[in-house]
Amino acid sequence: MVSRVIPVDTFDLVIFGGTGDLARRKILPGLYVRFLAGQIPEGARIVGAARSEFDDDGYRSFVSESIAEFVAKSKQDKTAISEFLKCIHYVPIDALGKGGWPDLAKLMRLDTIRAFYLSVGPRLFGPLAERLHAHGIANDKSRIVVEKPFGRDLKSACALNAVLAESFEEHQIYRIDHYLGKETVQNLMAVRFGNILFEPLWNSQYVDHIQITVAETVGVGGRGGYYDKSGAMRDMVQNHMMQLLCLIAMEPPSTFEPDAVRDEKLKVIRALDPVESHEIVRGQYLEGENGASYQIEAENPDSHAESFIALRTHISNWRWNGTPIYLRTGKRLRARVSEIAVVFKDPPHSIFGPQEGRRGNVLVIRLQPDEGMNLRVTIKEPGPGGMRLIEVPLDMSFAEALGNDGDDIPDAYERLIMDVIRGNQTLFMRGDEVEAAWAWTDPIIAAWEDRHDKPKPYDPGSSGPEDSLMLLHRDGRRWREIR
Incomplete structure (x- = not known):
């Protein structure tokens, strides 16, 4: 059965919390499978950002191990994995400080879709959003993905919405629910x-x-x-x-x-x-x-x-x-x-x-x-x-x-990550x-x-x-x- 897919433009995707459990189990393996399916365009870059002191090669080894553990053996193609790892980069980052932000800013390309996946706790949503704008990393065409829990009650949810609204328009915010x-x-x-x-x-x-x-x-x-x-x-x-x-x-x-x-x-x-x-x-x-x-x-x-x-x-x-x-x-x-x-x-x-x-x-x-x-x-x-x-x-x-x-x-x-790149918010809250x-x-x-x-x-x-x-x-x- 041949499936029809909507092509996407090249992009820079930054995964904050790029060494975390969600990135290891779901996000990185999922991106590899989309690469295998021909949906990751040439020139696309996937950037891990976390506290761990990896360099690019170290993070590529991390990603390779993630694929080996969480992707079906039938889809583990050595050539494809090698090509996919060329898309992978890493920047050590201090979410609450100044470290790593200038390096991340230099890595971003002009006239390219920029997406930021906040695979971190809600307490870091605001600081990360603020720093993305303060360092000129996010622009009016950028997209930001936030994971649940989105608040623990109405008051905290409204506060989180307000914090994100200071740096991003509603059409740029993707509240992800994998269901x-x-x-x-x-x-x-x-x-x-x-x-x-x-x-x-x-x-x-x-x-x-x-x-x-x-x-x-x-x-x-x-x-x-x-x-x-x-x-x-x-x-x-x-x-x-x-x-x-x-x-x-x-x-x-x-x-x-x-x-x-x-x-x-x-x-x-x-x-x-x-x-x-x-x-x-x-x-x-x-x-x-x-x-x-x-x-x-x-x-x-x-x-x-x-x-x-x-x-x-x-x-x-x-x-x-x-x-x-x-x-x-x-x-x-x-x-x-x-x-x-x-x-x-x-x-x-x-x-x-x-x-x-x-x-x-x-x-x-x-x-x-x-x-x-x-x-x-x-x-x-x-x-x-x-x-x-x-x-x-x-x-x-x-x-x-x-x-x-x-x-x-x-x-x-x-599916949802590729919808972010396409700018389709239908399946997001x-x-x-x-x-x-x-x-x-x-x-x-x-x-x-x-x-x-x-x-x-x-x-x-x-x-x-x-x-x-x-x-x-x-x-x-x-x-x-x-x-």
């Missing part, structure tokens, strides 16, 4: 707005409810200190899951242009109802065969942070009024799976008799581990003996659709989106903190606290099984 770079997420928009089949049914008249699940089998591990200050609500719901909810629920934009899409996402966030205390369940995993308890890993025996959260909300607009939306995410659950399930209503009348019951259709959009979609439909069970109904999936795995093992599906970071998401999230967190609620314990390898099952059972519904 939006997944092939399935973008295909959700194609399925909705490129086919007449689903969009007429995409409303409360036909949709019974929506479930969004992001389950992980791992614990917090070495991130215990960070996680204990954020919890699942801040770490997952406010950003990743909020964005998935926006894409599944938004109105059709007038065009597939960045601000048109983001305008519709913003309307969804602003239409979200507050979440009451009985509509939310928080949990912490206990000790199990495969690891310590959350409190031990977080090194806080009195922790009230949640490693699991499930909640029900509604969107108060004409399209979705009356349709509940259930979100859940957690650590140390039964399986690693991320999916969106649109559960359609049952047929209004069964002509096959009450013994067959009523079966609704479910469209499942899988984000991981196997990206794809399937639609559950009802058919007659083959064979004699009368009309017996069974459910079967109409399945589309992207790996199968591509006719290979799925290696041609770009990683989310690969706008400042007012971030602030609106925090405006919805903050009261929920404040309410359980005021009540001094403790998370419910749950066993590792389960589906979470038992109370989360009741969240749907009370409505006569049930969660899809995590598997």
Whole structure:
């Protein structure tokens, strides 16, 4: 299958935090794979910038080791790697001081796209942005990429937006959420707005409810200190899951242009109802065969942070009024799976008799581990003996659709970084989106903190606290099984 790609102009990409874990695992391997695919133009330069005292050759060895560890063996071409490493440069930099900035300024070229990836903590966003302008490194055509967490509440998010706005215009700021770079997420928009089949049914008249699940089998591990200050609500719901909810629920934009899409996402966030205390369940995993308890890993025996959260909300607009939306995410659950399930209503009348019951259709959009979609439909069970109904999936795995093992599906970071170079902000959060998401999230967190609620314990390898099952059972519904 031959894919069509939009060519990009040559560029200088500076990765601040270029020796960090994210750069090593995702950013640098992703850039190499895009080079292998012919998407890195001749003359492009990738510059690592960090405190480590590397020279160019030392950093190239670092990048080579990153590729060897995190790129599929089938894509590790010695000649291609050698050519890619010619693009690599390094500048030791003091993010809070003066060291290295004149050297970085000399390295930048005129009349070339300049992109700056801030793969660092939020506390460095402001100082880096200020120094990029103070040393004449950034100009009005430059682009800056910032990683989550983008604030920990509305106040801090507004402050970060204000700091970045002092040095960059909104159209230059790319707030990256890797979930939006997944092939399935973008295909959700194609399925909705490129086919007449689903969009007429995409409303409360036909949709019974929506479930969004992001389950992980791992614990917090070495991130215990960070996680204990954020919890699942801040770490997952406010950003990743909020964005998935926006894409599944938004109105059709007038065009597939960045601000048109983001305008519709913003309307969804602003239409979200507050979440009451009985509509939310928080949990912490206990000790199990495969690891310590959350409190031990977080090194806080009195922790009230949640490693699991499930909640029900509604969107108060004409399209979705009356349709509940259930979100859940957690650590140390039964399986690693991320999916969106649109559960359609049952047929209004069964002509096959009450013994067959009523079966609704479910469209499942899988984000991981196997990206794809399937639609559950009802058919007659083959064979004699009368009309017996069974459910079967109409399945589309992207790996199968591509006719290979799925290696041609770009990683989310690969796609999003190249979108930055192209100047396409469609899959990036706008400042007012971030602030609106925090405006919805903050009261929920404040309410359980005021009540001094403790998370419910749950066993590792389960589906979470038992109370989360009741969240749907009370409505006569049930969660899809995590598997």
